[in-house]
Amino acid sequence: MDCHVEYDGKFDHKNAVLLIGNPNVGKSVIFSKLTGIHVMSSNYAGTTVQLMTGKMEANKAKVPVVDLPGTYSLQANSEAEMVAVNILNQGGRVIVCVLDATNLARDLMLARELEKFQVPIVYALNLVDVAERKGISIDSKELGRLLHAPVIETVATKNIGIPQLKESIAYFYHASIDSSERLDSSFKTLHDESIDEIVNQVETISTVKQTWIDRIGEAMLRPIPGVPIAMFVLALSLGIVVGGGKALRSLLLLPIVNDFYVPNITALVERFLSEGALQNILVGEFGVLVKGIEWPFALILPYVLLFYFVLSFLEDSGYLPRLAVLVDGLLRKVGLPGHNIVPFIMGYGCAVPAILGTRASTSYKERLILTCLISIGVPCTAQTGAFIALLGDQSILALLFIFILSFGVIIFAGTMLNRWVPGRAEPVIIDVPSLLVPNFSSFMKKIWIRLKHFLLEAEIPMMLGIILAALIFETALIHLLGSWLEPLMVHWLGLPKEASITLLLGIIRRELAVMPLLEMNLSVLQLIVGSVVALFYLPCISVFIVLVKEFKLKVAIYLFLATTTLALLFGGLIHQIGRFVLFLLER
Numbered sequence: 050m051d052c053h054v055e056y057d058g059k060f061d062h063k064n065a066v067l068l069i070g071n072p073n074v075g076k077s078v079i080f081s082k083l084t085g086i087h088v089m090s091s092n093y094a095g096t097t098v099q100l101m102t103g104k105m106e107a108n109k110a111k112v113p114v115v116d117l118p119g120t121y122s123l124q125a126n127s128e129a130e131m132v133a134v135n136i137l138n139q140g141g142r143v144i145v146c147v148l149d150a151t152n153l154a155r156d157l158m159l160a161r162e163l164e165k166f167q168v169p170i171v172y173a174l175n176l177v178d179v180a181e182r183k184g185i186s187i188d189s190k191e192l193g194r195l196l197h198a199p200v201i202e203t204v205a206t207k208n209i210g211i212p213q214l215k216e217s218i219a220y221f222y223h224a225s226i227d228s229s230e231r232l233d234s235s236f237k238t239l240h241d242e243s244i245d246e247i248v249n250q251v252e253t254i255s256t257v258k259q260t261w262i263d264r265i266g267e268a269m270l271r272p273i274p275g276v277p278i279a280m281f282v283l284a285l286s287l288g289i290v291v292g293g294g295k296a297l298r299s300l301l302l303l304p305i306v307n308d309f310y311v312p313n314i315t316a317l318v319e320r321f322l323s324e325g326a327l328q329n330i331l332v333g334e335f336g337v338l339v340k341g342i343e344w345p346f347a348l349i350l351p352y353v354l355l356f357y358f359v360l361s362f363l364e365d366s367g368y369l370p371r372l373a374v375l376v377d378g379l380l381r382k383v384g385l386p387g388h389n390i391v392p393f394i395m396g397y398g399c400a401v402p403a404i405l406g407t408r409a410s411t412s413y414k415e416r417l418i419l420t421c422l423i424s425i426g427v428p429c430t431a432q433t434g435a436f437i438a439l440l441g442d443q444s445i446l447a448l449l450f451i452f453i454l455s456f457g458v459i460i461f462a463g464t465m466l467n468r469w470v471p472g473r474a475e476p477v478i479i480d481v482p483s484l485l486v487p488n489f490s491s492f493m494k495k496i497w498i499r500l501k502h503f504l505l506e507a508e509i510p511m512m513l514g515i516i517l518a519a520l521i522f523e524t525a526l527i528h529l530l531g532s533w534l535e536p537l538m539v540h541w542l543g544l545p546k547e548a549s550i551t552l553l554l555g556i557i558r559r560e561l562a563v564m565p566l567l568e569m570n571l572s573v574l575q576l577i578v579g580s581v582v583a584l585f586y587l588p589c590i591s592v593f594i595v596l597v598k599e600f601k602l603k604v605a606i607y608l609f610l611a612t613t614t615l616a617l618l619f620g621g622l623i624h625q626i627g628r629f630v631l632f633l634l635e636r
């Protein structure tokens with residue numbers, strides 16, 4: 050029988066296999082194993098915040114599969130949960146309900162809610178390896194008998210149980226298509242046992258010696274030694290990103306680009322093109338073949354790579370929810386319960402997934418405050434790389450100043466927004482998962498996905514920006530732009546006229562508001578002013594689009610105006626104060 054589903058351009062959820070379960074139970078890993086499509090998985094609740102779709106092979110047919118955001122219940126409490134519940138309400142062919150073997154009682158609450166849908170359910174009892182580590186053993190056969198459905202034990206990360214799960218899905222998928230009615234009602238019999246009764250019958254907990262990983266996991270949650278550990282993790286992360294990035298840049302990438310690539314490409318272009326505009330656009334001061342390679346690959350890439358290395362490790366190990374517990378009190382002062390630290394930290398990578406990540410927040414107020422703070426004061430990893438390239442060699446203090454200022458503004462803006470934005474943050478219990486040793490292959494794949502994303506997202510706009518800069522310099526438009534912006538650029542900010550280009554390029558990408566300053570021989574004060582302007586300057590095009598999509602055009606425009614005003618205000622004040630201090634020092 051052919052059960053191929055017609056997609057008609059759009060994904061056919063109603064005929065799909067739906068992966069459902071509480072947050073952080075391994076749905077996305079299972080989805081990746083079923084479909085061969087690698088999607089993001091992390092060891093905290095709320096990784097998946099939108100639908101992920103793919104196809105799996107079932108009895109030689111391609112069957113659609115949907116990975117849903119995790120949900121604690123069908124009374125959705127966040128945008129992400131709402132996505133899951135809405136899809137579920139539309140129906141599906143087979144539900145794969147993923148259960149966490151270390152959290153059976155909690156997960157059965159959702160499982161029980163799913164029984165009301167007239168859709169066959171296959172249970173994947175996942176994380177059995179972690180359960181074993183904790184001395185928890187579950188009789189899956191008995192559980193299946195009590196739930197009137199197949200329960201398949203899985204260790205998704207190691208592919209254990211996945212072939213059996215595939216078989217079971219295929220069986221019920223085809224059965225549900227073959228059957229003129231919905232599946233046999235005996236299959237869906239609601240049972241009378243309470244969740245406690247079921248758990249008592251199937252779960253045995255033996256006392257095992259706590260492993261070192263569980264002991265560390267628990268210690269991290271207490272203020273002592275949790276806070277010192279957090280400080281150490283922060284310092285180590287900074288060391289890896291800043292120190293490692295600098296070493297990678299100056300020992301490997303810059304020599305390759307500057308000593309090998311640039312002379313050769315310049316010679317090649319000069320051989321074929323006579324001196325003139327085209328040659329300048331290709332290999333001149335803002336030559337696209339020179340800066341278009343040096344900026345993204347030699348100056349930014351090392352920091353992006355190492356930042357994602359550190360972030361992915363923190364995500365996969367399960368450290369971030371522990372940090373969330375420690376900073377909960379602090380973050381609540383700016384209207385954000387602790388779990389919001391996760392999208393906040395992601396913002397230091399890129400604001401787009403971070404703003405999407407706020408879908409897991411449980412109130413609109415939280416989402417809005419978090420989005421505003423990320424858009425206003427959190428530099429993305431590419432921009433941080435640009436700051437390090439610009440200031441790192443000149444003055445570490447200046448670099449530090451930029452980040453301290455950004456923290457100050459985030460705290461101030463958060464406190465104000467907490468007062469102004471109506472509503473209140475819902476009280477939530479932070480879901481702390483078991484500490485895990487990251488799975489090597491998914492860890493590497495995750496870094497690769499992010500890197501690929503950066504290269505695809507960054508390289509083309511950066512090239513376009515550089516071509517634009519080259520054209521503006523080549524056609525003397527820079528003088529026109531410089532004259533228009535002279536009162537602002539020269540008198541208020543104390544920057545040279547040609548720095549006006551940064552305001553134009555910064556609209557395309559945030560690091561482009563910084564990079565041109567590298568070519569301008571500026572004083573340390575000017576570098577600080579330029580960096581401060583770039584730090585608060587408007588969100589890049591991609592962020593603007595995501596703001597409009599996730600909120601409203603009005604929110605995007607307000608943020609656009611607020612960030613630009615803040616950028617010019619702070620930049621100007623720092624220039625004026627700096628000039629005054631220098632004047633006093635000289636006297």
Ligand SMILES: Nc1nc2c(ncn2[C@@H]2O[C@H](COP(=O)(O)OP(=O)(O)OP(=O)(O)O)[C@@H](O)[C@H]2O)c(=O)[nH]1
Binds near residue numbers: 076089093118364
């Ligand atoms: N040790 C172990 N780790 C697992 C297993 N299954 C998943 N994981 C890890 O558990 C974490 C959560 O997995 P995800 O697939 O992101 O969970 P999810 O259910 O999609 O989470 P949300 O999207 O937040 O709802 C990840 O760090 C996985 O690598 C397993 O069977 N054993």
Ligand SMILES: [Mg+2]
Binds near residue numbers: 077089090
């Ligand atoms: Mg997921």
